[in-house]
Amino acid sequence: MKKNVLIIGAGGVAQVVAHKCAQNNDVFGALHIASRTKSKCDAIVASVHEKKAMKVDGTFDTHEVNARDTAAVTDLIRKVDAQIVINVGSAFVNMYVLDACIETGAAYIDTAIHEEPEKICETPPWYANYEWKRRDTCTEKGITAILGAGFDPGVVNAYARFxxxxxxxxxxxxxxxxxxxxxxxxxxxxxxxEINFREFTGTVYYWEDQKWKETSMFASGKTWDLPVVGPSKAYQSGHDEVHSLATNYPQADVRFWMGFGDHYINVFTVLKSLGLLSEQPVKTAEGQEVVPLKVVKAVLPDPSSLAPDYTGKTCIGDLVKGTKDGKDVELFVYNVADHKEAYEEVGSQGISYTAGVPPVAAAMLVASGEWDAKTMKNVEELDPKPFFTILDKIGLPTRVQIGGIGGEDKAWNA
Amino acid sequence: MKKNVLIIGAGGVAQVVAHKCAQNNDVFGALHIASRTKSKCDAIVASVHEKKAMKVDGTFDTHEVNARDTAAVTDLIRKVDAQIVINVGSAFVNMYVLDACIETGAAYIDTAIHEEPEKICETPPWYANYEWKRRDTCTEKGITAILGAGFDPGVVNAYARFxxxxxxxxxxxxxxxxxxxxxxxxxxxxxxxEINFREFTGTVYYWEDQKWKETSMFASGKTWDLPVVGPSKAYQSGHDEVHSLATNYPQADVRFWMGFGDHYINVFTVLKSLGLLSEQPVKTAEGQEVVPLKVVKAVLPDPSSLAPDYTGKTCIGDLVKGTKDGKDVELFVYNVADHKEAYEEVGSQGISYTAGVPPVAAAMLVASGEWDAKTMKNVEELDPKPFFTILDKIGLPTRVQIGGIGGEDKAWNA
Structure with missing residues (x-):
């Protein structure tokens, strides 16, 4: 019997997940989407029907749920008889949704680590603070839980493994x-x-010489001359995948670099220096308690509102160095995505697109059994080839440059 | 009988006003200070006694009052039998305090125009929106009300008149x-x-060719080579005194220029562009209504906390051009103040010092009868010479450069 899918969340990434599930609903059973605000789910499903995205006849129902209430999520999973839960809600809900999956036996897929609202950038490896504490339980109960199956973390973990x-x-x-x-x-x-800035306000952890090292945001930068997008300045940043890759490949140095323009850095630096990115409440002169970061979030554009005007491309990849037959080798494994094409296909911008397509590929592999691991896995612990095969088909093709960035360029399976 | 003084407010400027009243309490009766938070008043009076600032024996009592409650202020004025009220509370309280003075017959002195919290930069001339509407009443009842008697507005209005x-x-x-x-x-x-940013987020009004013109903040800048401080970039800004001077001297162009460094402009531009300087509430994702500007205020240093470390000087002056006996003449009338000296004398930084000393000089002139106008006046409508004489003695000496900035330099009465 085909597996029913429940999507948790109704933001920009959830929009992509919904469209991609619909476009591939021949491998799934009934589709469901739930969030705190049901009207957002209704809007997403309406856009799915508007684009006639459902590949085959099927249902796509919407629900209201408080994803920080394990009992409520458990009830919903049982009510809709979901066998796969794709959690693309806020980073604050992971553990509640994971526990509901463990309770019901549903497979769990997410795209970013769990965070507690009042804590930023906990001790490395991050996954050990929350998710990995449930690994033994998943193994005992035979629960499939795939952690960090977006693009980064997610596809980039598979690139590293490949x-x-x-x-x-x-x-x-x-x-x-x-x-x-x-x-x-x-x-x-x-x-x-809120999540974006939280990522950059804490310590930047990276793994070198078989130990955790620390730097701070924008302290370590270099220009990378990547395919299609050309030379771009990027800075070492804290990112989920560093924490699992360093654990699984402790002999390798593991670093994450994110591109930032000078304008972004200036705005970020001003906000951070003033204390406006703090997750800790301040008290106004009138006595109101307010978390500054939540106010910054309130005045910034809703990320999903950027989609219609977004142009240009993204390039995300892994430069992996090692040895083969005693010789130094380098491979750059990467994808290039286009903002405008993403919008035309699913009504989202490219960043949401790259984050939302991979968990659907992962769900398709759980549905087919290939990634139905019956335990908890980070993406680099799973075979990357079936993942790439699906990603090629559903919008995020994988390419490789042999000898490092700028080397001979080909499809991963050419 | 000597006149009792009631100070409204307990911020950095109030601290200076309190010290200066104490240092000159031989011309006043009893001294009182009141604010929403009585403990702030207690701290100010404690610092007055610590510096042994009371010139002659006398009382300095503290009170709690909501200055936006005219009845409460009226009761307090009557209770302490104040004949002079120096209002250095927030700009939002002026009209309530002024009405209490009109009710009780006390003289009223303030240092900045009235503002309503939810409005920014109303139509020019600003005084006509609030204060000047009470002028006829003041005249009828013989109430002395001296508007804008800080440094700017205030002393600079007297400089222009001089x-x-x-x-x-x-x-x-x-x-x-x-x-x-x-x-x-x-x-x-x-x-x-809050007041500082509100000043710069609206339209910049200035008076040229006998009409109001508009520009925006940081759009019109030039370098001024002032005495002591040297060449400094300043930008046309909206400021209270432009509105009264343009009304009283409609034949003259009237402009206000404030110095800003590139760093200030960058921070201001980022905050303003993001919408974080807005006085209009926004709603967070959690549904909390918050005024962004109040959160920015909450994360910035308390201006009074800057005093101990503040070094360097201020220069504020008027370049006035005109004709005399058919020839073009220029005068630059100015003061230079020192942050560190201000702190050592009254425990405040120089900006609070320059704003807080002049209303005390004005109060001394009301007490002596020289400025007891029995109607509403802006400072340029009063004789500047006794004002300068007192300011010379109590810490803000007036100097003049003949022929314009950089010309022959002398004391105003030399």
């Missing part, structure tokens, strides 16, 4: 994420500003 | 305010951030 599989020894993994697109606004973040 | 009195015709008045001091923080405003 490259490492072709080497005898891996020495370093540098993940580079360049958004060379333009949204035409004074300033905006590409996904939830 | 220069114009030496001319047959005035052609232009350019007021230049340069703070060349350093507070050593990443960013801070020198007085209440």
């Amino acid at each position: 490259a490492i599989d072709q080497m005898d020894e891996v020495k370093s993994i540098d993940i580079v994420d360049i958004n060379a697109g333009s949204h035409g606004r004074y300033f905006a973040t590409n996904f939830d500003p | 220069a114009i009195d030496q001319m047959d015709e005035v052609k232009s008045i350019d007021i230049v305010d340069i703070n060349a001091g350093s507070h050593g923080r990443y960013f801070a405003t020198n007085f209440d951030p």
Whole structure:
């Protein structure tokens, strides 16, 4: 029997997930989407029908749920008889949704680590603070839980695994994420500003010489000359995948680099220096308690509102260095996506697109059994080839440059 | 009988007013200070006694009052039998305090125009929107009300009057305010951030060719080479005194220029562009209604906390151009103040000092009868010479450069 899918969340990424599930609903059973605000789910399903995205006849129902209430999520999973839950709600809900999956036996897929609202950038490896504490339970109960199955983390973990599989020894993994697109606004973040800024206000952890090292945001930068987007300045940033890759490949240096323009850095620096990115409440002169970061979020454009005007391309990839047969080898495994094409296909901008397509590919592999691991896995612990095969078909083709960035360019399976 | 003084407010300027009243309490009766938070008043009076600032024996009592409650202020004025009220509370309380003075017969002195919290930068001339509507009542009842008797507005209005009195015709008045001091923080405003930013987010009104013209903040800038502080970039800004001077001297062009460094402009531009300086509430994702500007205020340093580390000087003056006996003449009338000296004398930084000393000089002239006008006056409508004589003695000496900025330099009465 085909597996029913429940999507948790109704933001820009959820919009992509919904469209992609619909476009591939021949491999799924009934589709469901739930969030705190049901009207947002209704709008997403309406856009799915408007684009005539359902591949075959089927249902796509909407629900209201408080995703931080495990019992409520458990009830909903049982009510709709979901066998796969794709959690693309806020980063604050992961553990509640995961626990509901463990309770009901549904497979769990997410795209980013769990965070507690009042904590930023906990001790590495991040997954050990929350998700990995449930690994033994998942194994005992035979629950499939795929962590961090967006693009980064997610596809880039598979890129690393793919490259490492072709080497005898891996020495370093540098993940580079360049958004060379333009949204035409004074300033905006590409996904939830609260999560976006939280990512950059804490310590930047990276793994070198088999230990955790620390730097701070924008302290370590270099220019990367990537395919299609060209030379772009990127800075070492804290990112989920560093924490699982460093654990699974402790012999390799693992770093994450994110591209930022000078304008972004200036705005970020002003806000951070003033204390406006703080997740800790302040008290106004009138005595109102307010979290500054939530006010910054309130004045910034809704990331999903950027989609219609967004132009340009993203390039995200892994430069993996190692040895093969005693010789140094380098592979750059990457994808290029286009903002405008994403909008035309699913009504979202490219950043949401790259984040939302991969968890659907993962869900299709759970549905087919290929990734139905019956335990908890990060993406690099799963075979990347069936994942790439699906991603090629559903919008995020994988390419490789042999010898490093700028080397011979080909499809991953050419 | 000597006149009792009631100070309204307990911020950085109130601290200076309290010290200066104490230092000159031989011309006053009992001293009182009241604000929403009595403990702030207690701290100010404690600092007065710590510096042994009371010139002669006398009382200095503290009170709690909601200055936006005319009845409460009226009761307090009657209770303490105040004949002079120096209002250095927030700009939102003026009309309530003024009405209480009209009710009780006390003289009223303030240092800035009335503002309503939800409105920014109303139509010119600003005084006509609120204060001047009470002028006829003040005249009928014989109430002395001296508007805008800080430094700017205030002393600079007297500077203009002093220069114009030496001319047959005035052609232009350019007021230049340069703070060349350093507070050593990443960013801070020198007085209440809410008022400070409100001043710069609206239309910049100025008076040229006998009509109101408009520009926007930082659109019109030039470098002024002022005494002591040297060449400094200043930008046309909206300011209270432009509105009264243009009304009283309609034949003259009237402009106000405030000095800003590139760093201030960058921070301001980022905050304004993002909408964080808005006085209009926004709603967070959690549904909390918040005024962004109040949150910015909450994260910035308390202006009074800057005082101990503040170094450097301010120069504020009027370049007045006109004709005398058929020839073009120029006078630059100015003061230079020192942040560190201000702190050592009264425990405040220079910006609070320059704003807080003049209303006490005005109160001394009301007490002596010289400025007890029995109607409503802006400072340029009063004789500047006794004002300068007192300011010379109590810490803000007036100097003049003949022939314009950089010309022969002398004391105003030399």
